[in-house]
Amino acid sequence: MEPGLLKSADWPLLIDVYFFLGGIAGGAFVIATIANLFGSERYKSVVRVGYYVALLAVIPAPILLIVDLGIPTRFLHMLMVPKPSTAIGAGALTLGPFHLKPLSPMSAGAWALLVFSGCAFLAALDVLLEQRGGRGFPALRMVIGLIGSVFGLFLAAYPGVLLGASARPLFVNGHWLGALFLAVGASTGAAMIALVLAVTSGERRDALGALMRTVAVALVVQAIALVLFVVTVKMSGSVGISRALAPLLSGEYSLTFWLGAVLVGLVVPLALQFAGGGLRRASAGITALVAILVLVGGFVIKYVLIAAGQAT
């Protein structure tokens, strides 16, 4: 098809911000859980800050989504309608007024956001109780951490899968957007925890080092997924595919892409970490700088992909 005959959802910046915050929330939650399960006492601060970041990042999420709807008062229709039928899609599940469509990432994502928000709230509450001198609920925190991590990973990745399940030529011909968004969620989630720790208490070098190593791993996965995405789109051989890629690689959005997403978001932070020894014993200054770059790059890569995909 002439790509010009296809229509775009014209999702505004609000949605990019939601995808960004959802990634941070999911990533931070998973990292806090890993620090809780596998880390020693030294990483208590990561667990605490991670669960707080997850909750604070997910709180604006539903608001952003609801504001963007054509009829915001109908937001609950994402989860329930008076009498859902099964003629609403392949494999549609209904229970009373509730419905879930496994083939619609937006439907599954709405449920994931709901469950994850509950887990993020409980985990943050537990951390708060502990911080206030209480004993907390270690076993419960572990269970909530594991359940929340599954949905957190989902929350970080599903926007990419959602874009891939549209007819936009840039999105539909590559398979790596979900994998990419997940890695961005992990890198930005870890970066946000690191930034908070570096700014509030520069002495936690062990924690900062572990977070920086996590960021490095996520950035490498992010880079691989990005390259594979562009390559699979290019090799798909669909009609007009070079025109679909052009805005991203050489056209309207190319400067933002190469400068913001690749250089600032990937190359510089990785170089800083490997060259500056940040992976071993991170100084608060370097950590904060890397974290800010990763956060900026994480937002830009999501923004620029969506903008370029909607433009063609």
Add this chain to the structure above:
Amino acid sequence: MARTLAMFTDVSLCIGCRACQVACKQWNQLAPEEPEWTGSYQNHQHFTDKSYRLVRFFEEPDDKVGVRWHMMSDVCKHCAQAGCLEACPTGAIYRTEFGTVNINQDICNGCRYCVSACPFGVVAFNHDTGTATKCTFCNDRIHNGLGTACAKACPTQSIRFGYRDELAALARKRVEELQKQGYKDAQLYGEDQNGPLGGLNAFFLITGKPSIYGLPANPKLPQRNVFVDSLLSIGSAIAVGIGAVVAFRSRGGKGES
């Protein structure tokens, strides 16, 4: 399930009068729009939230006659495997007992995912109502024993309404006829129920390659990607997860700081 209904649009009979477009607007009470200059008699460039039928005009360069002029009354294809329907997170888009695809305007909340999920660029967002809109296959008419308004209005029977199996037989016969007359490129688009998207319930007879009419040669269901994309996401999660576990297990520097 009632017998599947269909519309068969035969471009070889279309005279570009746009009676279908007008009939559609009248019956469905679609508000007037600013005309658009597109360089031909076509108006508008694309389907809009207020134009569910759209007569498209195409010019095909030809060595013998200079230019061949194609007219095609385009409409929502009511795909057997519909991208908009699968994408819709609210269940507003549903399949009727006649096999057509309709948007329940009382359920739709205007998320616009269907707009980007249609492989034909049919679904449009209506800023006045805040909902997604498209051809309803005259849902009110077909539930009261009437055909679609566009088919009713068409003066050349270029648009036909009826049961899918009957129309498909008619369409295949028409292709044979045209090929006998020398239209070697005459072919059906979307009639084959084993073909792309499980067949289209509004299918077409075209007298040239699909690309001439702006139709994708091999339209695909966008949701076919969900499984593979999800698997790759899980792979990414495992890679990052293992990396994070190792990062927190290993001691970075020597000695505590």
